[in-house]
Amino acid sequence: MKAVVVGGGLGGVTAAVALRRVGWEVAVLERAAEFGEVGAGVGVMPNAMRALAALGLADDVRRIGTPRVPGGIRDRRGRTLTRVDASHQDHVVAVHRADLHRVLRSALPARCLVTDTEVRSLDDLDADLVVAADGIRSRAREALFPTLPQPVYAGTTAWRSVTTARFPLDLGLSQTLGPGTEFGVLPLGDGRVCWYAAAIAPAGGRSADELGEVRRLFADWHDPIPALLDATPPAAVLRHDIHELAAPLPTYVRGRVALLGDAAHAMTPYLGQGACMAIEDAVVLAAACARADDVPTALAAYDRQRRPRTQSMAKASRALGRVGHKVRNPVAVAARNAAMRAVPASVGLRGMSKFLGWTPPSLSPDR
Numbered sequence: 001m002k003a004v005v006v007g008g009g010l011g012g013v014t015a016a017v018a019l020r021r022v023g024w025e026v027a028v029l030e031r032a033a034e035f036g037e038v039g040a041g042v043g044v045m046p047n048a049m050r051a052l053a054a055l056g057l058a059d060d061v062r063r064i065g066t067p068r069v070p071g072g073i074r075d076r077r078g079r080t081l082t083r084v085d086a087s088h089q090d091h092v093v094a095v096h097r098a099d100l101h102r103v104l105r106s107a108l109p110a111r112c113l114v115t116d117t118e119v120r121s122l123d124d125l126d127a128d129l130v131v132a133a134d135g136i137r138s139r140a141r142e143a144l145f146p147t148l149p150q151p152v153y154a155g156t157t158a159w160r161s162v163t164t165a166r167f168p169l170d171l172g173l174s175q176t177l178g179p180g181t182e183f184g185v186l187p188l189g190d191g192r193v194c195w196y197a198a199a200i201a202p203a204g205g206r207s208a209d210e211l212g213e214v215r216r217l218f219a220d221w222h223d224p225i226p227a228l229l230d231a232t233p234p235a236a237v238l239r240h241d242i243h244e245l246a247a248p249l250p251t252y253v254r255g256r257v258a259l260l261g262d263a264a265h266a267m268t269p270y271l272g273q274g275a276c277m278a279i280e281d282a283v284v285l286a287a288a289c290a291r292a293d294d295v296p297t298a299l300a301a302y303d304r305q306r307r308p309r310t311q312s313m314a315k316a317s318r319a320l321g322r323v324g325h326k327v328r329n330p331v332a333v334a335a336r337n338a339a340m341r342a343v344p345a346s347v348g349l350r351g352m353s354k355f356l357g358w359t360p361p362s363l364s365p366d367r
């Protein structure tokens with residue numbers, strides 16, 4: 001059986017690895033001249049780490065990602081709102097996106113990876129299965145659901161980068177909430193640190209000095225935030241407005257086509273689960289293909305398993321934004337912070353367990 005994957009982002013490449021693991025022949029068609037990812041980090045949550053473990057890649061990802069360090073949520077002065085200790089069994093592994101992409105690509109023979117190929121029509125593809133992993137602006141989604149509204153601006157702009165300098169390996173993995181703002185610290189395995197900053201802002205704002213913009217908002221926040229900004233080259237700061245697919249799709253499959261990743265369910269990144277969902281999608285799709293007698297049955301199972309989970313994740317992420325960095329009023333910020341201090345981390349983690357506790361289906365064909 002042969003699959004063509006449209007789009008070689010994290011979702012598309014993971015789908016290719018997973019489908020090959022269940023015996024499919026796969027080609028990934030990517031419009032860019034090279035495979036790769038932007039210079040920023042991604043937090044791989046425990047649920048996605050289990051999906052990567054099913055592909056035999058979890059140890060490779062752990063090697064390049066965050067060591068087991070304590071983490072938590074703080075206010076801008078550095079006072080702890082929620083602490084997650086290092087003994088917590090599953091931890092978030094932050095990795096440089098380019099490194100994660102490289103680990104995934106290393107599990108594929110070079111002949112599977114085709115660059116400089118922009119897919120304009122799915123009908124022309126010679127395949128039993130087409131995986132449309134062409135991102136938030138998916139042309140495949142538009143072709144299959146022409147009346148669906150375009151992704152909408154979520155009201156937040158985000159800056160991301162990775163330091164060039166190395167920091168002590170016990171630096172915590174943290175998120176800091178301010179009024180209408182947020183800063184995240186994601187240490188990598190080699191001492192470099194990925195960071196992100198988010199702020200409520202009108203859409204489309206750009207500056208010739210994005211690092212200066214971040215400094216203007218965050219330079220007086222707690223350590224190590226100012227030091228991380230000092231260790232970041234100005235040219236290495238990326239800025240993206242956050243968009244999401246506000247209208248959930250009625251199905252992720254049509255004929256021999258399966259939508260996967262942001263093409264199916266582009267969500268806000270406030271729960272750090274967009275790429276993680278794409279990685280889960282990939283493993284579930286491959287498991288469904290391994291078990292079903294034909295492609296329509298496999299795709300029906302994929303849709304059944306993925307749509308409720310990813311759409312409720314998108315909803316939860318949007319809701320978290322509303323009680324997280326989107327709170328601006330000082331009284332509301334103080335009340336939110338007091339509530340967070342009062343609730344033990346274990347209670348918050350229990351609330352997240354339906355998202356973080358997910359385990360992948362087996363890739364074996366046995367039903």
Ligand SMILES: Cc1cc2nc3c(=O)[nH]c(=O)nc-3n(C[C@H](O)[C@H](O)[C@H](O)COP(=O)(O)OP(=O)(O)OC[C@H]3O[C@@H](n4cnc5c(N)ncnc54)[C@H](O)[C@@H]3O)c2cc1C
Binds near residue numbers: 042133138276
């Ligand atoms: C600021 C920010 C922070 C984030 N942080 C996190 C996080 O911490 N954790 C997390 O899990 N997620 C995070 N996300 C979400 C995550 O980045 C996305 O969900 C994920 O990258 C989606 O992967 P994808 O493969 O579906 O799509 P993409 O990464 O967009 O890949 C799509 C690929 O398809 C190619 N393509 C498009 N059209 C065509 C075509 N017609 N023909 C051929 N190729 C085509 C593109 O060139 C691209 O390579 C964040 C997102 C943002 C914006």
